[in-house]
Amino acid sequence: MxxxxxxxxxxxxxxxxxxxxxxxxxxxxxxxxxxxxxxxxxxxxxxxxxxxxxxxxxxxxxxxxxxxxxxxxxxxxxxxxxxxxxxxxxxxxxxxQDKKYVEQRLKVSPKTVDLSPEDNARYEREAAHLKTVMTSLSQPLPMAASLQMQVPVPGRRSSSFGLRRIFNGQARNPHSGMDIAAPTGTPVKAPLPGKVIDVGDYFFNGGTVWLDHGGGLLSMYCHLSQVNCKVGDMLQTGDAFCKVGATGRVTGPHLHWSVMLNRAMVDPALFI
Missing domain, CATH: 2.60.40.1590 (Peptidoglycan hydrolase domains)
Structure with missing residues (x-):
């Protein structure tokens, strides 16, 4: 049958x-x-x-x-x-249940690890703003809609969610998303219908866009070289809205893709 x-x-x-x-x-x-x-x-x-x-x-x-x-x-x-x-x-x-995430050691510009007073003040201002972005809550998608996401850019997964990251020998927060290696300028496409709720250039994340998919399901795209959308734009699955870059704290061009659910960063691979 x-x-x-x-x-x-x-x-x-x-x-x-x-x-x-x-x-x-x-x-x-x-x-x-x-x-x-x-x-x-x-x-x-x-x-x-x-x-x-x-x-x-x-x-x-x-x-x-x-x-x-x-x-x-x-x-x-x-x-x-x-x-x-x-x-x-x-x-x-x-x-x-418990899960052990592996460790990743990276070499980056020293100024992105040991922040100057000016850079630290900038980071704190940005963190306060992003905290308001992460509390966004809109109506859920229709119940018949699929929450399975398309991968936003083709390429090799260069870093997975949850890695215990050590920058220049110093432990930092675990990796909160998935990194996909791709050349600068590669178009990034919306994995689900969503509304653009934030566009910015941040100290660690570089060029960044946040999308709201409804009901507390958000996604974030970082290190962008170009942004082709603005706050308030409505995107459909597959719409190109930005391009891969190497801005912020990076070791090379790639897309950092995060998924947030009820204000918790979760593994994007679970939605693919």
Missing amino acids: GLTASIASAPAWAAKAAQSDSVWPQDSRVPGGVARLSLGPASTRPKFSYNDAPALVLGDMIEWTALIGIPLSTAPGEYTLPVEMDGQLRDKRLLV
């Missing part, structure tokens, strides 16, 4: 589960991963928060699912999470 026939003859909940596997991110309950939690039926969209931010809840009155971004700093263990469904509080359990 073919897959289509199998789904058609299965109960409604089974068909929804099969659909979710094909259109939603991979379930990976580790620091930096994404958890897909079944919430069950409710007449209205349940209210669910995680990491002090509203979780992305998709579905309908027959079956709701929460998609939760798990911060890299999360300690392994079992967590009890309250969810409001039809005015009543219920507990959902989330078991986060």
